[in-house]
Amino acid sequence: MLKISLEKLDDLFAAISAKQTLYIPSDRADGASEYKKYEAGMKLSNNLNTVRSAKDFFFPQTENLVDFKMEGKNIEVIDIRKEAEDFVVFGVRACDARSFTILDKVFLCDPVDSYYKNRRDHGTVVTMACTRPAETCFCGTFGIDATAPEGDCACFSDGESLFFKANNEKGQAFIDSVASLLEEGDTAKLDEVQAKTKDILSKLPLSKLSTDAFGGDRLMEYFNSDKWGELSESCLGCGTCTFVCPTCQCYDIKDFNTGNGIKRFRCWDSCMYSDFTKMAHGNPRLTQLERFRQRFMHKLVYFPANNNGEFGCVGCGRCLSKCPISMNIVKVMKALEVK
Numbered sequence: 454m455l456k457i458s459l460e461k462l463d464d465l466f467a468a469i470s471a472k473q474t475l476y477i478p479s480d481r482a483d484g485a486s487e488y489k490k491y492e493a494g495m496k497l498s499n500n501l502n503t504v505r506s507a508k509d510f511f512f513p514q515t516e517n518l519v520d521f522k523m524e525g526k527n528i529e530v531i532d533i534r535k536e537a538e539d540f541v542v543f544g545v546r547a548c549d550a551r552s553f554t555i556l557d558k559v560f561l562c563d564p565v566d567s568y569y570k571n572r573r574d575h576g577t578v579v580t581m582a583c584t585r586p587a588e589t590c591f592c593g594t595f596g597i598d599a600t601a602p603e604g605d606c607a608c609f610s611d612g613e614s615l616f617f618k619a620n621n622e623k624g625q626a627f628i629d630s631v632a633s634l635l636e637e638g639d640t641a642k643l644d645e646v647q648a649k650t651k652d653i654l655s656k657l658p659l660s661k662l663s664t665d666a667f668g669g670d671r672l673m674e675y676f677n678s679d680k681w682g683e684l685s686e687s688c689l690g691c692g693t694c695t696f697v698c699p700t701c702q703c704y705d706i707k708d709f710n711t712g713n714g715i716k717r718f719r720c721w722d723s724c725m726y727s728d729f730t731k732m733a734h735g736n737p738r739l740t741q742l743e744r745f746r747q748r749f750m751h752k753l754v755y756f757p758a759n760n761n762g763e764f765g766c767v768g769c770g771r772c773l774s775k776c777p778i779s780m781n782i783v784k785v786m787k788a789l790e791v792k
């Protein structure tokens with residue numbers, strides 16, 4: 454397998470960014486990490502996960518969809534879409550890489566979301582195998598192997614070098630584009646690292662969490678469960694869980710009058726908000742219980758029912774660490790699976 458010494462990562466990043474825009478996870482002053490556009494001298498974060506997931510690259514938090522100019526009764530529609538530039542997102546973890554498969558099912562089904570597709574076509578996802586999974590991780594519950602991430606090209610570290618494996622043609626093109634910096638490497642130590650990581654994964658607190666109870670014909674049973682009241686009673690409706698989640702994909706579309714024309718934009722929305730899906734007649738979900746239930750029914754029951762059993766969660770653990778009242782999908786799964 455081709456590899457590069459970790460000491461030469463700066464050279465690798467410089468070579469990638471000379472050809473296309475490169476984004477890497479980088480540490481903030483508070484120790485957390487976030488994706489940033491690479492600039493010379495920037496270091497790759499050692500943190501397991503970024504605060505916000507990598508979904509922003511394909512489904513940004515806000516985006517301008519179309520502009521309008523109005524003169525009297527005439528409306529000029531201005532298509533502001535541009536072909537996206539090629540870009541590389543480096544260091545995506547296995548959980549976030551799987552989230553793109555889930556988002557693809559939503560945005561690339563008929564009718565195709567051309568804004569999302571444009572970015573997916575131009576983005577190369579370079580993933581990073583995990584070696585130090587956290588206690589909040591449970592990607593294995595959803596069949597994700599943290600030591601063998603998906604994405605276009607996967608990277609594996611043995612502590613001294615970074616090894617590259619193409620998962621598809623785009624990934625191979627990425628490797629070819631930096632091949633002059635790479636050399637053939639011995640993967641013996643890599644196999645040891647992988648075995649050690651698998652051992653850690655098998656001992657994580659949530660390693661036994663199962664989806665076995667979900668799916669099947671239990672939709673109404675879950676919907677009518679008496680557990681929702683207790684689970685949702687402290688929920689603040691803050692939406693944090695939805696904003697950090699790599700698979701949440703709800704959005705709102707609004708028009709904004711700039712005084713010099715109208716901008717139609719979309720922005721992330723949250724099913725946890727009281728005005729979510731508010732229509733002319735009002736809101737279909739009047740209580741926080743109903744809104745809370747909707748979020749988890751969607752991920753655990755509705756989405757798999759409509760997508761060949763694929764769940765709408767990748768076990769990244771972000772909602773476990775970010776919810777201000779310590780409520781999360783694991784607690785919901787455990788409460789619901791008890792008959």
Ligand code: SF4
Nearest residue numbers: 688689691692694776
């Ligand atoms: S982060 Fe917690 S409190 Fe906030 S909406 Fe989600 S479940 Fe409710």
Ligand code: SF4
Nearest residue numbers: 698766767769770772
């Ligand atoms: S529900 Fe929680 S654990 Fe699952 S993908 Fe979303 S943030 Fe991650």
